Amino acid sequence: MIMKKLWKLTLRARQLVMMLCVLSTTVVAKADNVSLSLDEATGQYYVNMPFSGRNTLTLDGTVTSFRLFDDGGLGPHNYDPRYFYSYDCNGWMELIAPEGYVLKITGYMTVSYYDHLCIYDGSSDTDYAFIDGNQYMRDGVSTNVGQFMSSGRNMLLHFWADGTRQYAGLDMTVDLVPATVEHDINIVEVLGATVTASKTKAKAGELITLTVNGDIIDNTLYSVAGVRVHAEPRNLFESVCIREMETWYLPNEGKVVFSMPNCNATVVPVIVPGYEWTAEDGLYIDMPTRGTKSVYIYALAKSTSIFDDGGGGDAFGQSQYSIDYFHNYSRNCDSYLKLEAPEGYVIRLTGSMTTTYGDYLDVFDGYDEQTSTKLGDKLGYGSGTEDVGTLVSTGTEMMLHFRSNDNPTQTGLDLTAEVIPVTPDYDQGDVNGDHSVDVSDVNILVNIILGKDTADNYDGRADLIGDNGVDVSDVNAVVNIILGKNR
Numbered sequence: 001m002i003m004k005k006l007w008k009l010t011l012r013a014r015q016l017v018m019m020l021c022v023l024s025t026t027v028v029a030k031a032d033n034v035s036l037s038l039d040e041a042t043g044q045y046y047v048n049m050p051f052s053g054r055n056t057l058t059l060d061g062t063v064t065s066f067r068l069f070d071d072g073g074l075g076p077h078n079y080d081p082r083y084f085y086s087y088d089c090n091g092w093m094e095l096i097a098p099e100g101y102v103l104k105i106t107g108y109m110t111v112s113y114y115d116h117l118c119i120y121d122g123s124s125d126t127d128y129a130f131i132d133g134n135q136y137m138r139d140g141v142s143t144n145v146g147q148f149m150s151s152g153r154n155m156l157l158h159f160w161a162d163g164t165r166q167y168a169g170l171d172m173t174v175d176l177v178p179a180t181v182e183h184d185i186n187i188v189e190v191l192g193a194t195v196t197a198s199k200t201k202a203k204a205g206e207l208i209t210l211t212v213n214g215d216i217i218d219n220t221l222y223s224v225a226g227v228r229v230h231a232e233p234r235n236l237f238e239s240v241c242i243r244e245m246e247t248w249y250l251p252n253e254g255k256v257v258f259s260m261p262n263c264n265a266t267v268v269p270v271i272v273p274g275y276e277w278t279a280e281d282g283l284y285i286d287m288p289t290r291g292t293k294s295v296y297i298y299a300l301a302k303s304t305s306i307f308d309d310g311g312g313g314d315a316f317g318q319s320q321y322s323i324d325y326f327h328n329y330s331r332n333c334d335s336y337l338k339l340e341a342p343e344g345y346v347i348r349l350t351g352s353m354t355t356t357y358g359d360y361l362d363v364f365d366g367y368d369e370q371t372s373t374k375l376g377d378k379l380g381y382g383s384g385t386e387d388v389g390t391l392v393s394t395g396t397e398m399m400l401h402f403r404s405n406d407n408p409t410q411t412g413l414d415l416t417a418e419v420i421p422v423t424p425d426y427d428q429g430d431v432n433g434d435h436s437v438d439v440s441d442v443n444i445l446v447n448i449i450l451g452k453d454t455a456d457n458y459d460g461r462a463d464l465i466g467d468n469g470v471d472v473s474d475v476n477a478v479v480n481i482i483l484g485k486n487r
Contacts, residue, residue: 034093036066047093048073049159049170054092061098064176068093068107070159070169085115085169089161094123095174097153102179102204102262104149107172110142112165114408116331117145123154126291132309132330142168149177151261152205162406177262179204184264193269195227204262211255212269229258230266285337286311287402287413292336297347297419306351308402308412309333329359329412333404338367340396341419347398349391351415355380359404361388361413366397388415429481431461437481445475 034055036045045066047057067074070085097103109117121128130148148155159170182201185208198209212227258265284305285295297304308329341347353361360381366372375391375398391398402413429437431444447453448462448470455462455470462470464477 036063046074049089049093049157050091051086051089052091054094056094056096058096059098059101059176061101061176066174068105068157068170068172068174072166072169074171083168084166085159085161087161087163087166089159091159093157095155095157096123097150097176099153100179101176102150102153103155104147104175104177105155105172106145106147106175107170108142108144109170109172110168112161112167114164114406115159115161115167117170118156118158119148120156120158121148121150122152123156125156125158126288127156129289129330132289145172149262150204151259160406179262183260183262185260185267186264187267188269190269195267195269197267202260204260206260207257208260208265209255209257210267227256228268228270230268285417287333287337287400288335289330290332290334292338294338294340296340297342297417303416303418306337306349306400306413306415306417309335310409310412327411328409329402329404331404331406331409333359333402335402337400337402339398339400339417341393341398343396345396345419345421347393347396348418348420349375349388349398349400349415350418351413352385352387353380353413353415354385354410355383355412356404356407356410357381357383358407359383359409360402362401363388363391364399364401365393366395367399369399369401372399383410392420426461429464429478431458431464431478433458433461437478439482441478442475442482445470445478449475 034047034050034057036047036057036059038045045063047066047068049055049068049070051071071089071091072083072085074083095103105119111117117131118125119130121130128151131145180203182203185197185200185202187195187197194213196211199206202208210227284307285293286307287293287309289309310327310329339347349363358381360378361376362374362378363376364372365375375393376388379388380386398417426433426435427437429441431441434440444453444458445462448455449472462474464474467473
């Protein structure tokens with residue numbers, strides 16, 4: 001009889017009843033603003049995601065394993081509608097492990113196509129996303145989300161529902177794992193680069209400093225564009241460390257810092273050797289999901305691919321609701337990419353983008369969003385695939401701003417950034433480029449005619465009369481300029 005009355009209550013009233021039940025249970029583990037609760041019927045500890053806002057659960061180690069549900073909690077069985085998550089819920093939950101522990105999360109989710117879960121390796125939505133909201137969108141199907149382990153003490157979850165359908169939602173298990181084991185830091189030897197680490201072994205969450213230098217081989221300086229840190233690949237069904245942690249680009253400082261994962265880490269230098277590299281050689285930059293990334297492009301790196309936070313590649317022909325559709329950009333992107341070219345160069349951006357309606361890219365000639373000229377305004381806003389054209393900065397700086405909304409996403413950016421040398425203006429007759437016309441320019445022309453020098457060394461300035469050759473007529477032209485007869 002009581003259950004029938006509860007069933008007739010409104011959704012908000014049912015939520016209030018559930019909150020009162022939670023308050024009546026045994027509470028353990030101190031928290032910032034929420035605590036674990038004990039389900040006396042099963043003897044299991046649990047915590048529910050908030051309907052909205054952000055809660056923090058700080059664990060003290062008293063309980064080492066507990067369940068995590070959406071705001072509807074878990075009823076007698078997974079598909080009891082009284083315990084479905086709420087319409088329009090939008091809640092965040094930060095989990096903080098005790099000192100010396102990391103967090104492992106496993107479990108299932110049953111959601112609508114348009115509802116999503118994000119799990120971040122840290123305390124911010126700018127940290128690495130184990131799940132970015134685009135995966136596991138299978139309408140009403142209970143899906144195993146896999147197993148993920150934090151690299152430090154913090155893990156952040158975000159669950160959002162749009163209000164079209166309700167399902168059982170989240171049924172996750174969180175375990176505390178001791179971070180007492182020291183894991184190896186392996187540095188891959190690459191010709192032209194020297195990388196040293198502050199430690200060769202470290203526990204999960206420890207900060208490791210890498211010092212990176214380019215080597216001189218056969219009188220050629222090898223520039224190190226950056227370093228890439230991989231968590232060690234292991235068996236897919238056992239590993240929680242199959243991912244590339246980050247690529248750091250090094251404009252000047254030659255040092256990077258990363259947080260040790262709970263497994264071995266491999267450091268790979270990204271070098272730009274003494275010949276020109278291009279996007280076809282594999283140079284690329286992924287934009288962040290949110291926040292700002294700054295990248296310096298070396299002159300020897302003639303071009304580099306630029307992708308959204310989903311990276312490059314296609315979607316393997318999968319449906320946008322497929323678990324394998326991971327090359328799409330994330331929902332709610334708000335990211336900036338600042339590109340800097342060397343002095344004497346400008347940046348040329350080309351390529352295409354495929355977006356959903358309302359998602360777009362702005363490109364600025366400089367770093368100031370308010371005052372810089374827009375080279376590209378809301379590119380891709382109308383959805384579909386769009387060629388961005390050819391966008392060229394007037395100086396060494398260019399900024400890209402990419403935004404997406406809550407709708408399902410597409411494959412996003414496939415751009416190429418090139419560094420182009422700026423050709424200085426020279427007076428006619430200034431063959432050697434010293435901004436004066438004198439006898440030294442005549443001498444160079446004579447040496448070219450005698451075969452002691454080559455016209456290719458002077459960027460076309462030696463061919464004064466434009467007949468695609470260098471001969472006495474070009475010498476006469478320079479002499480006339482010196483004498484003031486032809487300027």
